[in-house]
Amino acid sequence: MALLTRITGPRDLDRLGPDQLDQLAREIRTFLVDAVSKTGGHLGPNLGVVELTIALHRVFDSPRDKVLFDTGHQSYVHKLLTGRQDFSRLRAKGGLSGYPSRAESEHDVIENSHASTVLGWADGLAKANQVTGRKDHVVAVIGDGALTGGMAWEALNNIAAAKDRPLVIVVNDNERSYAPTIGGLANHLATLRTTDGYERFLARSKELLNRTPVVGKPLYETLHGAKKGIKDVIAPQGMFEDLGLKYVGPIDGHDIAALESALTRAKRFNGPVIVHCLTEKGRGYQPAVQDEADRFHAVGVIHPDTGLPVSAAGLDWTSVFGEEMVKLGHERPDIVAITAAMLQPVGLQKFAETFPDRVYDVGIAEQHGAVSAAGLATGGLHPVFAVYATFLNRAFDQVLMDVALHKCGVTFVLDRAGVTGTDGPSHNGMWDMSILQVVPGLRIAAPRDADQLRAQLREAVDVDDAPTVVRFSKGAVGPAVAAVGTVGGMDVLREPELEEGERPDVLLVSVGALAPMCLEVADLLDKQGISTTVVDPRWVKPVDEALPPLAARHRVVVTVEDNIRVGGVGSAIAQTLRDAGVDVPLRDFGIPPRFLDHASRNEVLAEIGLTAPDIARQVTGLVAKLDGRYGGESAAEHAAEITHD
Numbered sequence: 001m002a003l004l005t006r007i008t009g010p011r012d013l014d015r016l017g018p019d020q021l022d023q024l025a026r027e028i029r030t031f032l033v034d035a036v037s038k039t040g041g042h043l044g045p046n047l048g049v050v051e052l053t054i055a056l057h058r059v060f061d062s063p064r065d066k067v068l069f070d071t072g073h074q075s076y077v078h079k080l081l082t083g084r085q086d087f088s089r090l091r092a093k094g095g096l097s098g099y100p101s102r103a104e105s106e107h108d109v110i111e112n113s114h115a116s117t118v119l120g121w122a123d124g125l126a127k128a129n130q131v132t133g134r135k136d137h138v139v140a141v142i143g144d145g146a147l148t149g150g151m152a153w154e155a156l157n158n159i160a161a162a163k164d165r166p167l168v169i170v171v172n173d174n175e176r177s178y179a180p181t182i183g184g185l186a187n188h189l190a191t192l193r194t195t196d197g198y199e200r201f202l203a204r205s206k207e208l209l210n211r212t213p214v215v216g217k218p219l220y221e222t223l224h225g226a227k228k229g230i231k232d233v234i235a236p237q238g239m240f241e242d243l244g245l246k247y248v249g250p251i252d253g254h255d256i257a258a259l260e261s262a263l264t265r266a267k268r269f270n271g272p273v274i275v276h277c278l279t280e281k282g283r284g285y286q287p288a289v290q291d292e293a294d295r296f297h298a299v300g301v302i303h304p305d306t307g308l309p310v311s312a313a314g315l316d317w318t319s320v321f322g323e324e325m326v327k328l329g330h331e332r333p334d335i336v337a338i339t340a341a342m343l344q345p346v347g348l349q350k351f352a353e354t355f356p357d358r359v360y361d362v363g364i365a366e367q368h369g370a371v372s373a374a375g376l377a378t379g380g381l382h383p384v385f386a387v388y389a390t391f392l393n394r395a396f397d398q399v400l401m402d403v404a405l406h407k408c409g410v411t412f413v414l415d416r417a418g419v420t421g422t423d424g425p426s427h428n429g430m431w432d433m434s435i436l437q438v439v440p441g442l443r444i445a446a447p448r449d450a451d452q453l454r455a456q457l458r459e460a461v462d463v464d465d466a467p468t469v470v471r472f473s474k475g476a477v478g479p480a481v482a483a484v485g486t487v488g489g490m491d492v493l494r495e496p497e498l499e500e501g502e503r504p505d506v507l508l509v510s511v512g513a514l515a516p517m518c519l520e521v522a523d524l525l526d527k528q529g530i531s532t533t534v535v536d537p538r539w540v541k542p543v544d545e546a547l548p549p550l551a552a553r554h555r556v557v558v559t560v561e562d563n564i565r566v567g568g569v570g571s572a573i574a575q576t577l578r579d580a581g582v583d584v585p586l587r588d589f590g591i592p593p594r595f596l597d598h599a600s601r602n603e604v605l606a607e608i609g610l611t612a613p614d615i616a617r618q619v620t621g622l623v624a625k626l627d628g629r630y631g632g633e634s635a636a637e638h639a640a641e642i643t644h645d
């Protein structure tokens with residue numbers, strides 16, 4: 001790492017000659033494989049942008065010039081070149097974030113990992129430069145996958161309107177999101193990628209341009225010049241031409257000299273310009289290059305020489321869902337599946353292999369996915385849209401006004417619901433049970449274990465006149481939690497042993513995968529002489545009609561959810577109790593209304609007090625306060641005695 005360790009900032013790159021730059025690229029690849037194999041992370045995407053990031057930081061002057069990354073998962077090289085080379089705690093508590101982070105560096109701008117937003121940011125920053133008269137540059141790196149997101153085209157529409165507003169758009173085209181990128185855009189990029197495709201394009205253009213008076217012939221010569229591989233020709237290009245955008249490319253995204261030449265031309269161009277770079281996801285690391293599924297898009301801890309996982313993963317929620325979907329697919333020919341460019345991560349791979357004509361990859365286009373689902377349902381099918389909880393946020397209006405308003409039977413399966421942890425604040429699935437509370441008719445299921453997931457998925461797809469949601473956590477599915485009884489549609493997980501006529505103290509409403517933790521709370525309360533009934537509502541929206549009368553038979557209600565407290569399940573239950581005239585005190589436990597820094601799931605849960613000892617301590621204090629049970633001793637003091645074995 002002779003060269004890499006001497007790079008403390010982008011300007012240190014200026015003194016390197018071509019051979020040294022190639023050596024630096026090799027050192028960076030070695031570093032990435034060595035470091036990320038130990039911590040896990042986005043290895044494939046970052047191996048694909050080594051030369052591109054070096055060239056960007058040689059041509060542009062960050063942080064005065066803004067170098068922006070879409071999604072941000074491919075910013076590890078950017079971090080290495082901007083003074084951050086300790087990857088030992090990447091995505092771990094107190095370590096580097098897996099995405100750009102303003103707290104880490106002045107070179108970082110966009111922190112959220114939600115795709116297709118970079119061009120919007122760039123548009124705004126370019127406008128700000130224009131209004132303030134700053135001559136700084138804005139360069140936005142967007143992947144071919146992120147380009148399939150609608151927001152990217154909303155931004156392009158605006159960017160193309162301002163012919164005199166400098167802005168450099170770098171398309172990092174590695175032909176993949178996770179899987180190969182889908183759709184018409186991908187096909188268009190392909191024609192620009194391959195020389196013969198370009199020739200076909202030129203052949204079509206030649207005839208047209210020869211008929212075009214005055215400008216036709218010179219323009220054809222310009223285009224012809226571009227074909228020869230001297231890629232720094234500024235020329236109008238197909239779809240981008242239709243938008244009025246200038247196009248440079250295609251450029252070999254692993255040839256630093258070619259990249260620098262193209263980026264320099266683009267930088268000088270006094271308007272919006274696209275630099276189309278061809279890169280290879282996973283480049284330089286055979287296990288990644290050979291990974292047909294997703295080129296090691298996101299890996300766990302792996303053996304660096306083989307790329308194989310160090311530890312075998314247990315049964316996870318995603319697999320349980322995927323297997324049940326295949327069974328349902330055989331039983332229900334009307335069931336189809338939708339993914340937003342994440343077929344394998346959301347567990348639909350087997351469904352796609354079994355029913356290739358009944359699965360739709362819409363690209364990174366969750367809003368379109370939701371509207372298309374409304375169309376599919378109206379057409380007599382039952383779509384199951386599997387998506388990470390946090391990514392459904394952007395499709396809220398489509399769920400509300402397209403799916404729910406029209407009473408469409410669509411099932412949204414939200415993976416990575418609740419605290420995910422290591423992927424940082426924008427990946428926690430912590431908002432769904434709040435924002436979806438306001439959707440009339442929509443029903444939400446939060447299964448507590450694998451059997452419940454299977455059962456509730458089936459219940460959901462049986463609803464054909466309203467949207468249904470089934471949400472579950474990231475990672476390994478917990479132990480089976482048996483019911484000891486039912487009340488209304490709710491499962492009773494624990495009943496206290498009471499004297500004749502004794503009123504139980506606490507009704508604990510346990511939501512989803514937190515059931516084992518809630519049973520621990522009940523055990524801790526039991527040691528304090530506090531009797532607790534634990535129920536799992538199974539369907540948290542609408543609130544079960546049996547809940548108010550059950551609550552009325554207790555002294556206090558406690559709700560526990562892996563969702564933001566504001567407007568969550570606890571709030572909905574509190575409102576239902578009020579409406580039913582049940583004035584039993586209620587305490588709702590959940591995620592506080594703030595962004596959660598990256599750390600492990602358990603570290604985050606401990607930090608926000610969503611653990612059995614924390615909850616038991618608070619509930620003990622609440623019950624003690626209710627009846628002054630501990631005499632003069634303050635309830636809080638007494639509650640502090642609770643410790644976790």
Ligand SMILES: Cc1ncc(C[n+]2csc(CCOP(=O)(O)OP(=O)(O)O)c2C)c(N)n1
Nearest residue numbers: 045113114115143144145146176177341391
């Ligand atoms: C709104 C949204 N949906 C889904 C994702 C999950 N996701 C992260 S990266 C990625 C693929 C990105 O492909 P591309 O933009 O081509 O970048 P590459 O990884 O190929 O460099 C997806 C689907 C996301 N981050 N944001």
Ligand SMILES: CC(=O)[C@@H](O)[C@H](O)COP(=O)(O)O
Nearest residue numbers: 071073113298345416423474
């Ligand atoms: C960048 C992005 O959004 C995805 O790659 C995400 O990081 C994957 O998360 P999981 O690792 O939980 O599948």
Ligand SMILES: [Mg+2]
Nearest residue numbers: 143144145176
């Ligand atoms: Mg890509």
